[in-house]
């Protein structure tokens with residue numbers, strides 16, 4: 001692997017220097033296969049040995065050719081949009097039923113139905129919006145929060161979610177282009193919209209495509225482009241959880257054709273996954289695992305500092321065996337890493353080198369022995 005050394009001013013800055021691992025440990029012993037399915041790893045440009053075949057203490061120059069594919073870790077491409085169909089089982093049907101019950105009969109004018117604000121920021125946002133905890137009863141709201149928090153923790157390495165919003169889009173509602181980076185590393189939209197039966201136009205989430213954000217690099221004067229080549233439209237299918245990188249410019253297409261009826265409109269719950277923090281579940285306690293993890297992170301950060309800069313979030317899951325304290329499996333769960341333009345480095349090489357560096361160091365971490373298996377999820381935020 002060739003990694004160009006860059007001057008200090010171009011150094012990568014990984015936000016946290018040392019994690020203070022939270023004491024709370026969540027049981028995350030859910031199917032690893034499911035996680036993998038949700039984050040398909042695409043063919044990588046660069047493969048390297050890790051997990052097995054790494055010299056003691058970790059080594060970034062590990063060049064030994066592994067014997068079989070089992071010994072490779074594939075480096076994932078960045079994934080800025082994730083769509084989870086049928087999120088939460090019965091939850092969405094229960095949320096929709098509550099929505100219809102509360103708004104169904106317009107002549108039932110109890111005071112609690114009047115909770116929406118017509119939120120209008122000229123030339124930017126126009127929609128009906130209400131805090132979800134005001135609209136839904138406490139039990140249903142708690143189920144919603146639990147389902148989203150479990151997903152954020154298991155799949156993204158995020159321990160928190162922002163307050164949730166319920167938004168309704170009728171004629172004239174839209175969100176113009178904007179970004180949400182300060183809110184958290186991942187935005188989400190859970191759709192309660194009967195999309196297939198809709199009678200309105202618009203309503204898709206629109207996101208600029210990655211090449212548009214790096215336009216001149218791939219510019220081809222022999223080709224024209226139109227909206228489908230510039231913008232990804234994600235329809236809010238009923239029950240779909242859309243998770244996306246809120247740094248990407250995005251919006252919601254103008255809704256037209258509902259004739260003002262909220263029951264016929266675009267109905268979504270939305271917010272942000274927040275607090276990317278490591279967590280440890282299994283035989284090792286946080287106190288037992290933290291020193292080893294911090295040792296490993298310290299050398300990892302040092303080496304990341306020598307690589308060209310990149311920005312984004314990378315979440316890695318380690319499986320640690322109790323017998324030896326070694327890492328037996330490493331999986332990339334989330335990856336929104338993008339190279340910042342710097343020098344002549346190929347952006348793809350920069351992100352791949354960064355991911356390789358992360359994988360090599362974390363795969364070589366050595367934890368204390370323990371009576372059983374431990375899963376450690378580590379989100380790394382590059383700012």
Ligand SMILES: O=C(O)CCC(=O)C(=O)O
Nearest residue numbers: 180189205251252268270
């Ligand atoms: O509803 C959507 O599809 C996107 C929502 C959004 O971008 C926001 O509320 O900031």
Ligand SMILES: [Fe+2]
Nearest residue numbers: 178179180187
């Ligand atoms: Fe947004």
